[in-house]
Amino acid sequence: MLAERPWTGYGFESFWGTPLLLNQDQPFDRAWDIRTIVHGHNGYLDIAVLMGIPAxxxxVYTFLVAPLRDYMRxxxxxxxxxxxxxxxxxxLFAALNAFFESFFxxxxxxxWLFFVFGMFGLRQVSLRPMAVRGRS
Incomplete structure (x- = not known):
């Protein structure tokens, strides 16, 4: 479905509720109903489908490249x-976990909150030297 709207996607949290998925026939041998799925279980795939390839x-730059750059600085x-x-x-844990779960x-x-705090903390640590306590 990404090939149909590669530039704009389907809109934030919109694809998994489209009539295409909701009106699917339920095979008699399937144990669970795919029509009630809420995300794709891959954060990066969900971003591409929901918001497009530019997003x-x-x-990827914001969540992977910028923190690596901050870490090197x-x-x-x-x-x-x-x-x-x-x-x-x-x-890194959250970025790798995003291949299995959608939390972005x-x-x-x-x-998601730990991921954001980790990125924010990494930026702050790269910009400011930490204070050193003297021995007492």
Whole structure:
């Protein structure tokens, strides 16, 4: 279905409720009803189908390339490196998890919130040196 609307997609959260899917005949041997599906179980595929290939390119840059760039710009201080490693693990885990689940842009999804906080934290760690506490 992506080939029919590659530039604009079907609209945010619109494809899975289209008449094409809702009016499908239910085969007698299927154990579950495909007509009630709510997402494609692949975040990147969902972005492409719902918002088009240009939005997928922007999302890949924003969700993968920019955090990697921020990670490479972390100041070479022990505190920054450790905190940057933590945020990078969060971002990388969520980015890989998106191949199996659709959580992008879902406001109340904990994985989406951790992903956003990870990207935000990675940006902040790359811009500011962390304060060092003296030994007491």
């Amino acid at each position: 997928l390119c922007v999302a 972390i100041p070479l201080r022990k505190e920054n490196i450790h905190l940057g490693d933590f945020f990078m693990m969060v971002v 842009f879902h406001r109340a999804d904990p994985v």
